[in-house]
Amino acid sequence: MSAAGVALMLGGAGILLAASPAQAASVTFKTECIPPSISGLPPIQGETTVEITAPATAKVGDTVDVTWKTVKAASKNPDVIDLEANMVEPSGDLKVGGAQTGVVAMKGPRENPPIPKGGDMKLSTMTGKLKIEKAGDITLTPDKYVITVHQIMKTETKCAPKEAVKASATIKVEGGSGNGGNTNGGTNNGGTNNGGTNNGGTTAGGGGQTDFPGKPVDVKFDCGETVPGGITTPVTVSAKKNGGNFDLTVKTAKGAMKAPVALPKGALKPSMKIKLGGADTGMVNVTGPANAEAIAQGADVSLSEMTGTYKPGKTGKVTLSPADMSIDVTMVAGSTPLNVPCKATSTGVSLELDTVAQAGGSGSPTTTTTTGNATSGNLAETGAEDEGGIKALALVAGTVILLGGAVFTFTPWRRLRGTR
Structure with a gap:
């Protein structure tokens, strides 16, 4: 369940930003992945490489599309079973920092090529939407993610950073029109807090x-x-x-x-x-x-x-x-x-x-x-x-x-x- 991908940006319809050129940057971080409890496997220590794509610029009041491409997942497919095509579904959290803080819920489709036992996990690109609420530099940093496998039964491998992760993308935000200054389109009304x-x-x-x-x-x-x-x-x-x-x-x-x-x-x-x-x-x-x-x-x-x-x-x-x-x-x-x-x-x-x-x-x-x-x-x-x-x-x-x-x-x- 805004969860509108997984999530609906509640409190007002946003305007998708399309004019600003997209930027893509990658970051690598140490990661611990916890396999499903039924597997009996110990935690996995590895590295994750993620590429985040977002507009280079935006204005307050815009809603922008962001993507998360997992170049390399920290965990591999265990030596238990070959995974068939379209059995793997990723989701994750993208941290928002700088001028604005929060989390963007990211989710990818259930799409993957066949993955043999012991092979690298191939995860689809995840997408999400960010409502721009404040002017200044907004940073985007990949955080924990989940690999859900739907073959035979539903299982989850949960992965989280084991070190401080550097921001992967930065959006430079200009001031908006005032009516888009917050999620609900509120204004300052001459200095009062209404809205x-x-x-x-x-x-x-x-x-x-x-x-x-x-x-x-x-x-x-x-x-x-x-x-x-x-x-x-x-x-x-x-x-x-x-x-x-x-x-x-x-x-x-x-x-x-x-x-x-x-x-x-x-x-x-x-x-x-x-x-x-x-x-x-x-x-x-x-x-x-x-x-x-x-x-x-x-x-x-x-x-x-x-x-x-x-x-x-x-x-x-x-x-x-x-x-x-x-x-x-x-x-x-x-x-x-x-x-x-x-x-x-x-x-x-x-x-x-x-x-x-x-x-x-x-x-x-x-x-x-x-x-x-x-x-x-x-x-x-x-x-x-x-x-x-x-x-x-x-x-x-x-x-x-x-x-x-x-x-x-x-x-x-x-x-x-x-x-x-």
């Missing part, structure tokens, strides 16, 4: 303002064994003032991936926790409806917008950050859904609000005491107490459901008995 950025998020409040658009932040979700490789997607938290409360709208990726099998109406229902920081603490739960239309095989997969209400428990500046997510998967109407809990392993501030404490505010305090399906702070629990139950539910039908940037694999009982 500006603060601590990585969008500051909102005061001056009679009622609508507060947030800033998309890249979030990585670990969904355990149910979703190998997890999900990476930009998430945007926006708010609309409703008396002393705030109605929240949370958006994730749209149309980023393709469904390998048909998904019925009502198959996917998301929910998420929004973490409060600054003056207030706690969590706010947001939920979204299930998909209203069936999703055909090969069509785009999206999650619905999620909504909820934040009732401030404290007065002051409060930050809102995407936290853990949960997805209910129902393939047959009326059946018990498979709940997939996904823990946010990295996130950031999407929005900052000026708040006034309300009686019975839901933000503070917080506890971890569970009562039924909710916790104090009016936060519905989206995780599962019985991990074994999730795994048991997953053992139903030999099919694959693609969701965002991840694959759910359901193993037939017959095959399970064979492996045990």
Whole structure:
């Protein structure tokens, strides 16, 4: 799952930069690769050579295309099996530094020539999009990457730098038109913070303002064994003032991936926790409806917008950050859904609000005491107490459901008995 390749650049449509000439530069760095646990192989120490291509210049407000070409991967195909053509799919993180910081989620198609046992891994070129938000020199540096193999079963080799990596490309950015100065097209309004950025998020409040658009932040979700490789997607938290409360709208990726099998109406229902920081603490739960239309095989997969209400428990500046997510998967109407809990392993501030404490505010305090399906702070629990139950539910039908940037694999009982 903006994850719009894997990712949709939320908060406003960008303009693809095509006028500036592209630049390509390569960098080599020491790398450690962790083979799949089922292989029993030890970590691999090697070197990775990557070539990053990006425009030489850009303007604030542009959205630019960047590419990652793996000239040499640190790991080889183990001496276990010959890999057939089009079985290898790469993904990775491209660090953004200098005048602007962040991470671009990169992804390549499942394309490769046949790779013999012990042969060099041949990875397709990965692509991603970067929204230019600040003037100055922006650097692009390759970071960790994942080699996913889809032959026989889905396995992942995770590779990460073992030394400081030098920037591979630099984009020189000129000031934009003002309306493109941030992701949501906000302006400075003569020096006020309405629509500006603060601590990585969008500051909102005061001056009679009622609508507060947030800033998309890249979030990585670990969904355990149910979703190998997890999900990476930009998430945007926006708010609309409703008396002393705030109605929240949370958006994730749209149309980023393709469904390998048909998904019925009502198959996917998301929910998420929004973490409060600054003056207030706690969590706010947001939920979204299930998909209203069936999703055909090969069509785009999206999650619905999620909504909820934040009732401030404290007065002051409060930050809102995407936290853990949960997805209910129902393939047959009326059946018990498979709940997939996904823990946010990295996130950031999407929005900052000026708040006034309300009686019975839901933000503070917080506890971890569970009562039924909710916790104090009016936060519905989206995780599962019985991990074994999730795994048991997953053992139903030999099919694959693609969701965002991840694959759910359901193993037939017959095959399970064979492996045990």
